[in-house]
Amino acid sequence: MMIMNLPELHIGLPGWVHTFLSGYPDRIPDMEARMKMVIALSLENVRRGPVGPFGAAVFDEEGHLVAPGINMVISENNSSLHAEIVAFMLAQKKLGDYDLSGGGQRRLALYASTEPCAMCFGAICWSGIKTLVCGAKSEDAESIGFDEGPRPVNWVSELNDRGIEVVLEVCREEAADVHRRYLEAGGVIY
Amino acid sequence: MMIMNLPELHIGLPGWVHTFLSGYPDRIPDMEARMKMVIALSLENVRRGPVGPFGAAVFDEEGHLVAPGINMVISENNSSLHAEIVAFMLAQKKLGDYDLSGGGQRRLALYASTEPCAMCFGAICWSGIKTLVCGAKSEDAESIGFDEGPRPVNWVSELNDRGIEVVLEVCREEAADVHRRYLEAGGVIY
Numbered sequence: 001m002m003i004m005n006l007p008e009l010h011i012g013l014p015g016w017v018h019t020f021l022s023g024y025p026d027r028i029p030d031m032e033a034r035m036k037m038v039i040a041l042s043l044e045n046v047r048r049g050p051v052g053p054f055g056a057a058v059f060d061e062e063g064h065l066v067a068p069g070i071n072m073v074i075s076e077n078n079s080s081l082h083a084e085i086v087a088f089m090l091a092q093k094k095l096g097d098y099d100l101s102g103g104g105q106r107r108l109a110l111y112a113s114t115e116p117c118a119m120c121f122g123a124i125c126w127s128g129i130k131t132l133v134c135g136a137k138s139e140d141a142e143s144i145g146f147d148e149g150p151r152p153v154n155w156v157s158e159l160n161d162r163g164i165e166v167v168l169e170v171c172r173e174e175a176a177d178v179h180r181r182y183l184e185a186g187g188v189i190y
Numbered sequence: 191m192m193i194m195n196l197p198e199l200h201i202g203l204p205g206w207v208h209t210f211l212s213g214y215p216d217r218i219p220d221m222e223a224r225m226k227m228v229i230a231l232s233l234e235n236v237r238r239g240p241v242g243p244f245g246a247a248v249f250d251e252e253g254h255l256v257a258p259g260i261n262m263v264i265s266e267n268n269s270s271l272h273a274e275i276v277a278f279m280l281a282q283k284k285l286g287d288y289d290l291s292g293g294g295q296r297r298l299a300l301y302a303s304t305e306p307c308a309m310c311f312g313a314i315c316w317s318g319i320k321t322l323v324c325g326a327k328s329e330d331a332e333s334i335g336f337d338e339g340p341r342p343v344n345w346v347s348e349l350n351d352r353g354i355e356v357v358l359e360v361c362r363e364e365a366a367d368v369h370r371r372y373l374e375a376g377g378v379i380y
Contacts, residue, residue: 002211002212002213002214002215002216002255003211003212003216004208004211004255004257006202006203006207006208006257006258006280006284007257007280007283007284008200008201008202009199009200009201009202009279009280009283010198010199010200011198011199011201012196012198012199013196017196018194018196021192021193021194022192022193023192024192025192026192026193065192065194067194067196067197068194068196073288074288076283076288077282077283077285077286077287077288078278078279078282078283078288079278079282079288079289079290079313079316079317079318080270080275080278080279080313080316080317085270088268088269088270089199089268089270090196090197090199092267092268092269093197093199093267093268094196094197095267096267097267098263098264098266098267098268098269099269100269117312117316118308118311118312118315119309119310119311119312119313119315119316120309120312121308121309121312121340122307122308122309122310122311122312122339122340122341123269123270123309125308125309125337125339125340126269126270126307126309126339127269127270128269149312149315149316150311150312150315150342150345150348151312151342152340152341152342155340158340
């Protein structure tokens with residue numbers, strides 16, 4: 001007879017994220033300023049390590065933060081907890097809706113400090129966001145050894161075809177610099 | 191000043207899964223029998239609804255269940271909680287390792303009642319499993335309106351290239367029948 005002691009998952013952002021966010025205004029109207037916040041979040045995540053050098057956040061059109069996300073693969077022993085997935089999960093929990101578009105009523109954006117990997121690309125399709133804004137290019141992450149996985153070559157147009165606008169290379173250099181700092185700090189590449 | 195009441199995620203399988211599992215032997219040595227268990231799990235998930243008609247499970251080589259997974263998108267308001275992701279998260283939590291291969295020491299298999307969507311395909315790449323066994327074909331799910339998303343056309347060989355063996359169409363008809371029952375029961379297609 002199969003008797004299992006099944007674990008439960010308790011996933012919450014560490015306390016320092018709250019402190020970090022309290023240093024920002026209630027609303028961030030500018031696209032670049034939103035990306036800078038996400039990059040700063042990924043950098044702080046590296047400083048607090050050991051964790052992946054990636055950050056993300058869901059914003060509404062006016063620039064209110066719906067939910068942030070940080071890479072928690074190592075800290076939570078969970079290969080699916082990329083920053084993008086964490087941000088989606090928290091935003092959906094907060095709004096009480098697995099569809100962030102609310103059936104077409106909301107136009108939310110995901111800001112990601114690096115272009116999405118194969119898994120996060122798929123997750124974006126199911127999330128209900130209407131805009132994806134990326135910082136570093138995939139090749140920036142790959143140049144230090146990270147693997148973005150087998151994404152469709154035309155991943156941007158695939159998202160466009162699903163009604164998701166994609167903006168690339170917003171503050172790319174600053175975002176890629178976080179990868180390099182991670183490597184210098186002896187971060188694990190997984 | 192940005193002050194956020196950030197939610198926490200508490201993700202656990204519903205109590206009926208424990209009861210369901212207690213009806214099975216401690217070890218299921220046969221591949222088809224393992225798939226039949228996963229299909230029965232997906233069917234029970236449909237009966238308990240409203241949830242997606244998909245199930246998954248991580249097994250070790252001897253046929254011991256490491257962790258099951260059910261689709262919890264609707265019940266948890268979380269578009270990333272496909273059955274495969276839930277099974278990975280629970281298995282990784284149980285083993286205390288984000289790499290189910292344990293750095294190459296373990297050879298675990300994911301059984302999925304339906305071929306993976308674009309997101310789960312990516313998640314499989316990062317999970318550390320060594321074998322993927324699928325029941326229904328993607329077109330079976332798509333024929334009732336589900337969307338598998340923009341997966342690479344050569345997704346099987348992409349997994350093979352990463353050292354993951356793929357076995358398709360194990361108990362395909364039984365698995366696809368669960369999709370039909372879901373549709374008949376008035377299930378939401380998302």
